[in-house]
Structures are given as C-alpha cells and as structure tokens.
Amino acid sequence: MDTANGRSRMEHLSEIARNTFWGYVGCELEFMDEKKVIVTLDVREHHLNLIGILHGGVHTTLLDSAMGIIAMAARPGEDVVTSSMNVHFTSPVRIGKVTVIAEILHTSGKTITTQGTLRSADDTLCALATASFRIIEKKA
Template sequence: MKDGHTVDGYESLFAKAIGTFWGYTGCELVSMDDRMVVAALDVKAHHLNMFGIVHGGVYATLLDSAMGLAAMAARPEDMVVTSGLSVHFLTPVKRGRITAVAEIMLISGRTIMTKGTLTDEVGEACAAATATFRVLTGSTG
C-alpha cells in the first residue's frame, strides 16, 4: 500500500494489514497479481543496526511479507502462514529504497513455495530468499 492506495482487487487484504506489523515497519505495496508481488520500503534511521546498515531483520521482514502476500493472493479464500524462511544476505544497504520481488514457485496441496529478491535503489541485489507457506483450512475471516 502506498499513500493509502491499494492495488486493484486486493483492498480487503490491505484493510487488514494497515494496523499490523506490515504497516508498522513502513512496507509499501508497489504491485501485485496472483503470481507476483513487488513491495518496497524507504530506509529510515530506525531500520538500521548499530553499524549503520539495514538490519537483517528488516531484509527478512520485507521479503517474508512480500512472499506471504504472493502466497495469500494465490489462495485468497484460505489463511496461509510461513512455515519456513531462508534468507541469504548479499550486500549491505545504508539508505534509500529497497524493493522486494516475490514470486510463486510451486503450489501443491496445502503447501506454497515462493522465492524473493531484494534490491537497492540502483538495482543491486541485497538479499535472496525462499519461503514455504502452509495453507490452513478455513477462511481468513
């Protein structure tokens, strides 16, 4: 979500996200469809660790959130939760905007596998990730 606007077709999903960790961290939705999500974050001082670079938890949060949204978009009537997350930290970021691109790799029964990449504002890869999501039975309601 950017400036209070949502991507067409996913308004109810983002209405739920406003007051959650997603909104608290400053994550923004750039684009979304049923196979791919692009999310971004403008790096602020509170995103940095004691060495003045973006904290690894921020990398993991943005990637997990983007990949989770991709999994939710693939199964909009179900609740999906992260069951595994692997992040590889490639390069540090000190400022600017970081962008995560998440894509569906596999949907099989109650398992969804995704991959994600995180880049800095000049397009350099900062991190790569994979995640597995468990589809829980029942509605997200």
C-alpha cells in the same frame, strides 16, 4: 485475477495491514497480481542496525511479507502461514528505497513455495530468499 480485482484486493490488503506490524515497519504494497508481488520500503535510520546498515530482521520481514502476499494470492480465501524460510544476505543496504519482488515457485495440496529478492535503489541484489507456506484451516 483481473487488474481491477487485483487492484481492489491490493487496496484492501494495504488498508487492513496499515495498523499491523507491516504498517509499523513502513512497508508499501506497490503491485500485486497472481504471479508477482512488489513491496517497497523507504529505509530510514530506525531500520538500521548498530553498524549503520539495514537490520537483517527488516530484510527478513520485507521478504516474508511479500512472499506471504503472493502465497495468499495463489490461494484466495485460504489462510497461509510461513512454515520455513531461508534468507541469503548478499549486499549491505543503507538509507534509501528498497524493492522486494516475490513470485510463486511451486504449489501443492497444502504447501506453497515462493522466492523473493530485495534490491536497493541502484538495483543491487541485497538479499534473496525462498519460503514455504502452509495452508491452514480457518477457525470458525
């Protein structure tokens, strides 16, 4: 994917995602190419759980979304869905910006395996994940 094409695809994905769960959460697609995706979120109070740290579901949403985008980038024109995901929560997150970086680990016929890390503004590793994505047939 060349830079101009990558930027165009990134802008297109950001636009269509704005009115979905992605946009509701507040995710931002910062960078995308065929090898890496970077997603950020400005963590606010409504993203926290009852003890004042980032809700695990938000961690998981960010990681799943970023890894899903890199899986889509690996197989343009094909639809992919998460088939499994494993998340390790390593450090609490409070208010502030977090960054997720997702990369491809392996691809095969109908499966793409990815990894993602979520880091706080001070570069502390807060969560890491691996996920498998299944390539599905598009319905006509």
